[in-house]
Amino acid sequence: MSALPFSKISAPLNGLLAAVGLVAVAALTTPDLAAATKLALEFLLAGIWAIYVLQLIGTLIKQRTRNVRDSMPALVVDVLAVLVPLAAFLLDGTRDQSLYCAIWLLKPLRDSTFFRLMGRVLTSEARNLIGVTSVFAIILFGAALAAYLIERDVQPDKFGSIPQAMWWAVVTLSTTGYGDEIPQSFAGRVLAGLVMMCGIGIFALWAGLLATGFYEEVRRQDFVRNWQLVAAVPLFQKVGSAALVEVVRALRPRVVPAGTVICRKGDIGDRMFFIVEGRVSVATPNPVELGSGSFFGEMALITGEPRSATVSALTEVSLLSLYAVDFQMLSKSSPEIAEIIRRTAHERRGGTSDSSFSAGEETKSTS
Known part of the structure; x- marks a missing residue:
């Protein structure tokens, strides 16, 4: 076998x-x-x-x-x-x-990507994590030393040495509080309260550093993936690096299964779509198909009018969405792209269904 x-x-x-x-x-x-x-x-x-x-x-x-x-x-x-x-x-x-x-x-x-993701997070946040861990160790030993000095005569069986007091310090600093070792003196209880508050702060720092590291790493991965998707659209292939960064930040990736209605005629449009992979069908009197590199939905975005046609996915489609607010920002950073989109919208609005929607296909050569 x-x-x-x-x-x-x-x-x-x-x-x-x-x-x-x-x-x-x-x-x-x-x-x-x-x-x-x-x-x-x-x-x-x-x-x-x-x-x-x-x-x-x-x-x-x-x-x-x-x-x-x-x-x-x-x-x-x-x-x-x-x-x-x-x-x-x-x-x-x-x-x-x-x-x-x-x-x-x-x-x-x-087969999980979690190990690699965790490794990158720990590597990027190593200095900060080591710093917080050092503070934790200092407070831990200091708390054990102080508890030993305060409680050794009151409870010699539990606080008779620093190693014994260290267990109490760990339990208190982690705010676990098993209750097997409790300071009896007033000074010892004040110390316990301070150690508890320090523990809350330290664990909050650890959690915040890891959460920030995960967020930054996931955002970095999303940016790389979106960059690859945007670069696959012919309209953006001749855009400079600085402008492409703005485009990547503006566009939102989306995968649509075959048969899904992407937008319906008469709906209020708040975004337009760029096709990265797959094909869609535009339900005009003479149905039109659009493929990779094309875009649609720009007329509702530019004119503010309701959708003029229903668009459905013929295959699984990888799309990039551009919202109205982001379109205005894109118009300022990349006016040549905005001009192509506006020109195509006017051609589609003024021409016949077949010729107008074929303009979306021509963006491959126009870009």
């Missing part, structure tokens, strides 16, 4: 196999489990492990033709999923061998 197809196991199937394996691991920890049931569960785990071995072989074969950096997270997960249970079986002679299969928790995440 070829191992290569197993490298194409989808994330949902990886998740299902991992879930079945983890249920089996949990069942094997049940006391007084019947011998036949235990044997069946162990065979089930062995079968899942064998599938993961084939998936690892397939991943190694595919890696020869792929970027090593891109496939590294999946390869690491596949290696761990195979080697950790194998090492437990060979080296660990206890009854807890099956517990090492818990490493399969990583399998549903092998």
Whole structure:
């Protein structure tokens, strides 16, 4: 049997196999489990492990033709999923061998982009995160030292050393508050309140840095994707880099399934559309088809009149939307683009249906 197809196991199937394996691991920890049931569960785990071995072989074969950096997270997960249970079986002679299969928790995440996204966020925010972590460590040790000095004579069994007081400092600074160690003196309780407030501030800083990092990274990815989409439209291919940045910020990407009505005749139009990929049908007396590089909906945008035709997606269509407010901004930053759009709108309004809507096709050469 070829191992290569197993490298194409989808994330949902990886998740299902991992879930079945983890249920089996949990069942094997049940006391007084019947011998036949235990044997069946162990065979089930062995079968899942064998599938993961084939998936690892397939991943190694595919890696020869792929970027090593891109496939590294999946390869690491596949290696761990195979080697950790194998090492437990060979080296660990206890009854807890099956517990090492818990490493399969990583399998549903092998194809996830989250690891790469998290890595980029941590890299970009590393200096700030290290700074906040340093402040956390300083406050943690300072709180433990102060608690030791204040409470060591009152509660020597709980605050008799700085390491003992460190546990209280961790629990208090994280605002968990288990209640197993509580300052008895007035000064100790004041210290506890200050430590709690410091903990709230530090965790808020951590959360804010990570949230900002994720937002910036996602926005950067969206900008790159939108840039690629905009650059595929012939109308924008001769636009300078500075103007193209404004265009990318103004346009909104959208994917429309086949058969979807994009806009209806008589509706109030607040945006126009550029076709990146796919084809649409314009419901005029003589229906017209528009393809990649064309645009439509500009007349309602320019004149403010209701839509003059219904436009439907013949295939799955990748669109870029331009709202009225953004069109006004685009007119100032890229007047040549705005002029082409206005000229096409006037031609479509003044000409026949066939000739007017064919102007949208001619934007490929006009741009």
